[in-house]
Amino acid sequence: MTTAAFGYLSLFRKSAMAFGSLPVSRLAFTESARHMATNTRPLHPPMGIPGSLRHFTSLRASSSDNVKIETTKSPVPITLLSGFLGTGKTTALKHLLETNDNKKIGVIVNDVAAVNIDAKLIQSQSSDMVELQNGCACCSLADELFFSVEKILLGRDLDAIVVELSGVADPMAIRNNWKMAPSEVRDMADIARVVTLVDSQTFGTDYMTWDTAADRPGWTNPVDPCAGNAKVAELLAEQVEAANLVLINKCDLSNAEEVLVAEKVTRALNGKTNVEKVVFGKIAPKLILGTVEEITAACTDPACDDESHSHSHTQDHGCMESGCNDSSHSHAHDHACVDAGCTDVSHEHSHAHSESTCADPDCTDATHEHTHSHSTSTDQLGIVNFVYKAAVPFEPKRLMTMLETWPIPLKDTLDLGFLQEEQTKVLFEDGMDESPFSGVLRSKGFCWFGPSKWSGANSDAWRHETAMYWSHAGKHFSITSGGKWWGTMPREKMTKFFDENMAEFDRIVRDDFVSEEFGDRRQEIVFIGIGLNENEIRAAMDECLMTESEMAKYRQNLQNLLATTMATSSGPSLFDVGTIDHADTK
Numbered sequence: 001m002t003t004a005a006f007g008y009l010s011l012f013r014k015s016a017m018a019f020g021s022l023p024v025s026r027l028a029f030t031e032s033a034r035h036m037a038t039n040t041r042p043l044h045p046p047m048g049i050p051g052s053l054r055h056f057t058s059l060r061a062s063s064s065d066n067v068k069i070e071t072t073k074s075p076v077p078i079t080l081l082s083g084f085l086g087t088g089k090t091t092a093l094k095h096l097l098e099t100n101d102n103k104k105i106g107v108i109v110n111d112v113a114a115v116n117i118d119a120k121l122i123q124s125q126s127s128d129m130v131e132l133q134n135g136c137a138c139c140s141l142a143d144e145l146f147f148s149v150e151k152i153l154l155g156r157d158l159d160a161i162v163v164e165l166s167g168v169a170d171p172m173a174i175r176n177n178w179k180m181a182p183s184e185v186r187d188m189a190d191i192a193r194v195v196t197l198v199d200s201q202t203f204g205t206d207y208m209t210w211d212t213a214a215d216r217p218g219w220t221n222p223v224d225p226c227a228g229n230a231k232v233a234e235l236l237a238e239q240v241e242a243a244n245l246v247l248i249n250k251c252d253l254s255n256a257e258e259v260l261v262a263e264k265v266t267r268a269l270n271g272k273t274n275v276e277k278v279v280f281g282k283i284a285p286k287l288i289l290g291t292v293e294e295i296t297a298a299c300t301d302p303a304c305d306d307e308s309h310s311h312s313h314t315q316d317h318g319c320m321e322s323g324c325n326d327s328s329h330s331h332a333h334d335h336a337c338v339d340a341g342c343t344d345v346s347h348e349h350s351h352a353h354s355e356s357t358c359a360d361p362d363c364t365d366a367t368h369e370h371t372h373s374h375s376t377s378t379d380q381l382g383i384v385n386f387v388y389k390a391a392v393p394f395e396p397k398r399l400m401t402m403l404e405t406w407p408i409p410l411k412d413t414l415d416l417g418f419l420q421e422e423q424t425k426v427l428f429e430d431g432m433d434e435s436p437f438s439g440v441l442r443s444k445g446f447c448w449f450g451p452s453k454w455s456g457a458n459s460d461a462w463r464h465e466t467a468m469y470w471s472h473a474g475k476h477f478s479i480t481s482g483g484k485w486w487g488t489m490p491r492e493k494m495t496k497f498f499d500e501n502m503a504e505f506d507r508i509v510r511d512d513f514v515s516e517e518f519g520d521r522r523q524e525i526v527f528i529g530i531g532l533n534e535n536e537i538r539a540a541m542d543e544c545l546m547t548e549s550e551m552a553k554y555r556q557n558l559q560n561l562l563a564t565t566m567a568t569s570s571g572p573s574l575f576d577v578g579t580i581d582h583a584d585t586k
């Protein structure tokens with residue numbers, strides 16, 4: 001028997017209990033704002049918009065008449081700088097302000113704590129700074145961010161704005177919230193780019209930790225419910241997934257294996273992002289600051305898979321040819337130290353794209369330079385991804401049975417080579433078959449469950465209306481409420497949510513509505529992992545779908561319920577519930 005890399009920990013036994021006994025208590029949507037905003041395809045917006053977004057009052061409305069904000073200009077590009085506490089965001093920001101490319105940069109610093117230390121550090125360097133504290137811009141301070149952007153532009157002619165996010169912020173949530181910003185704010189400034197810093201030394205252990213954000217001192221603010229329960233591994237995945245550029249920082253402190261893991265997993269989680277290995281956040285300003293073109297001409301959402309969009313995030317990447325002297329090219333790494341033996345951490349070492357860079361993907365010689373710059377290929381370790389889709393609901397009990405056998409990596413750090421070996425050969429205890437899920441590093445998406453009890457005290461008929469959000473990263477797995485399916489309302493009503501964005505309405509109807517009968521109710525789950533056997537995973541998932549006879553019962557039960565509910569209810573929706581099934585895994 002191989003060393004147990006995986007095991008049937010209590011994770012799914014526990015989640016099975018949470019699931020099996022589905023708490024039908026009609027909980028408030030304590031987490032939904034974050035989850036909804038996190039999803040790149042938000043469902044029912046009333047549940048997805050943090051309450052505070054509805055109360056935004058333009059600063060102009062309250063500012064004195066003689067303060068004039070220039071709105072005829074192009075919007076100022078905003079960069080969201082994300083990354084865990086201590087990954088080096090402030091250090092990178094200070095470096096950016098020092099080497100600013102003669103750009104006038106406004107800075108907004110968000111801290112969940114009441115005292116914003118980072119802001120104080122930045123203040124000594126820049127007077128163009130606004131603090132955003134005592135909460136997180138991805139939820140509780142969502143509209144404060146709009147206000148801060150307005151505020152920083154008052155009386156200032158800025159070329160760019162950088163928002164240093166709190167360590168627990170999900171940049172995708174902020175991007176999605178930003179879509180709700182008043183148009184007068186978006187005319188002034190708009191999000192162009194997300195840059196995420198990761199700590200190369202701790203990446204592998206953070207991905208495998210059981211910790212929640214609240215377990216880590218200083219990460220959360222008790223008065224801000226935003227991310228206390230968020231799993232560290234999931235947050236890490238979210239921050240990487242949202243990024244146009246990932247800076248793998250602190251390369252001076254980590255060994256070659258740690259850097260490799262950070263790079264491989266980053267590329268696996270987000271195949272469209274640019275990746276740079278850096279020390280002390282040192283990178284050319286051009287790579288951090290967004291451009292007006294990104295805002296106006298291209299979709300910069302790295303998670304966007306709409307082929308009709310143009311995706312510019314690789315275009316303005318500096319020329320990587322070491323000998324190039326074409327001054328029209330951007331040479332972001334001109335100042336890098338290329339002495340392979342240099343150990344001076346104040347030098348920039350990560351960008352020596354010299355001809356001596358080792359291009360052998362299998363090479364593990366730590367003395368070689370392995371930058372593998374900008375290849376989006378993740379196949380060197382057999383990392384693959386695919387999307388599982390189905391237009392039929394899961395039968396809850398069968399899904400739970402399947403999840404109970406989902407193997408949990410027991411190692412405390414991510415060991416990709418080991419995972420690959422295990423994926424191909426490990427057999428599990430108790431004579432059970434090898435699980436096709438053993439190499440899965442990340443899975444996430446929407447899913448649809450059929451109710452198991454349509455009436456009575458423990459009815460879970462709300463499942464018919466509720467989109468569940470499936471999220472697995474490292475050792476954590478949860479299926480939580482993600483809002484209601486659009487299919488729960490008539491199209492005419494739905495259009496009202498898209499006043500300013502009919503293109504998004506069209507996209508949802510075109511891409512997400514998979515059947516006339518059930519609308520956008522569907523399974524859409526992406527799997528990312530090493531050496532995955534796609535066919536076996538698909539087959540295992542298919543096994544959990546309702547059969548034809550189960551679907552016939554589903555339809556019958558639905559008819560019965562509609563008949564009784566119609567007689568007693570006048571509400572806009574069949575089920576006014578928002579239930580959270582949180583499969584806590586610790």
Ligand SMILES: Nc1nc2c(ncn2[C@@H]2O[C@H](COP(=O)(O)OP(=O)(O)OP(=O)(O)O)[C@@H](O)[C@H]2O)c(=O)[nH]1
Nearest residue numbers: 084085086087088089090091118167249250279280
């Ligand atoms: N050795 C080394 N230390 C670094 C590097 N980058 C940042 N640091 C140090 O790491 C510590 C944390 O860096 P910060 O820039 O404050 O990190 P942060 O992400 O802003 O942290 P919070 O503001 O607490 O979220 C500081 O002591 C930095 O000097 C690096 O590349 N190498």
